[in-house]
Amino acid sequence: MKSLDVKVWGVRKRDTKTPSYGVRWSVAGNVFSDSFRTKALADHYRSKLMRAMRDGEEFDKESGLPASMEQQKVTVSWYDFALRYLAMKWPHAAPNTRDGINESLTSITVELLDERAGRPSDEALRKALRNWAFVLPGPSDRELPDDVRNVLHWVSKASRPLADLAEPATARAVLDSLKLKLDGTAAAAETVRRKRRTLVNAANYAVDLGELRENPVTAVRWQKPKVSNQVDPRVVANPEQARNLLAAVSYVGGYRRARGRRLVGLFAAMYFGGLRPAEAVGLVETDLSLPGQGWGSALLHRTRPSVGKQWTDSGETHDDRGLKNRPTEDVRRVPIPPHLVALLREHLATFGTADDGRLFFSEKGAVVPSSTYYRVWQEARLLALPPAVASSPLASRPYDLRHSALSTWLNAGVDPTEVAERAGNSVEVLLTRYAKCLDGRQDVANRRIEDLLREYE
DSSP: OOGGGEEEEEEEEEOSSSOEEEEEEEETTEEEEEEESSHHHHHHHHHHHHHHHHTTOOBOTTTOOBHHHHHHTSOOBHHHHHHHHHHHHGGGSOHHHHHHHHHHHHHHHHHTBOOOTTOOOHHHHHHHIIIIITSSSOGGGSOOOHHHHHHHHHHHHHBOBGGGGGSHHHHHHHHHHTTBOTTSSBOOHHHHHHHHHHHHHHHHHHHHTTSSSSOHHHHSOOOOOOOOOSOOGGGOOOHHHHHHHHHHHTTTTOTTTOTTGGGHHHHHHHHHHOOOHHHHHTOBGGGEEOOSSSOEEEEEOOBOOBOOGGGSSSOOSBOOBOSTTSOTTOOEEEEEOHHHHHHHHHHHHHHOOOTTOBSOOOTTSOOOOHHHHHHHHHHHHHHHSOHHHHTSSTTOSTHHHHHHHHHHHHHTTOOHHHHHHHHTOOHHHHHHHTGGGOTTHHHHHHHHHHHHHHHTO
16 A cells, blocks of 8 residues: 555553553554553654655555564564663673673573573573673674583574563573572572663663563562672671781781782771772772871872673783762762871882872782682681681672671761761761671660650650
8 A cells, every 4th residue: 555545643641550652553444442551652763654654665554664663573582672771871881780691691691582492501591691792892793602602593593582571481481580590599689689670771762662562571570589688787797807917818828929918908997997999909009198197198099999801801811990979980989097197108119009090909919800810818717716707708808808897887976978978878878788797886876865764754
């Protein structure tokens, strides 16, 4: 049916419980309509009809659609769409975010595979998707090993249609699959929530592209795993324990090799300065004020998070970024106490700096890998803590030194606004995360309540 017999009306808002917008048009006297979640989507659909009409396309009397839009209705597989989604997200995502998106898309893709002859092993599927499919440059832009090419070819044939996500049962099955690890045991709550965020975001992108009418994932009544945003008070070391741990670090690896000695200042910066590990790793001498007496300061503007080479644009293991959750050019000045000033001055006198001015570096001058300082910390815990305490969560990770620092400041009565400024957090996040670590605050509150009640006795 030629476009001369086609009429397209405007977009109208429908009076329904859930707001929607309708598009109406006619082909050879037959009226057709479609509804959309937002006015923008409805306008976009109407513009495609109008464009086809102006171009003189033939409209089908049964479906009411032009040939170009009929072709677009050809089923798009989840796998093909996931590759498009990754290409859209990758350039603007941080390396660790890229890693998370990759892991999420791999899990979802495996769940959305049909039973088909020649299925590769689960390990081969995940390796091909994780290491080759969901990494840029993509599989179509680089040479692939034959076995990987065969696996991904099978995936492209076995992948279910993206439209299947619109079925509540399918969406729920995908969400449920995110709760399990490869060995069938329960995944961490934060991991599940992170993967769900990727799925929701991908479905929103599918809506923007017109591949899905609305986001089917958010419509599913599914119990999200509960994630605790509060720091476990058991990980917080008191000042005496922290000093013993820092002293033990200096004994790790012997004196000459100095595997531990060259990292004492790194851990001390986390405890006495409240720095994140990536902030401490990125410290350079020119950003420090280390007077002979009194308090010094560190001007933070650079972090060196440890990520895989495949996630960074530079191809290096450590990314070079600005402060967490801050604009790239932002800085944060952190006062550092005299004890830390003395430790850093001693570190500089003993080890100097790397070629680029970094305080902490490996024996060969490279950026200190997180695996290296994690192993040193575990050895120091065994030296500093009694066996019963060493097997407890107390300071089990280097990051727990930052938790200990912030908890100590709050318990010392430092204004939360000042603590948040030094830590690079909002006051709301600070008080929420460290609410369980504020020892003694209940006693203060109890005394105030008793004093008030006593006035009325």
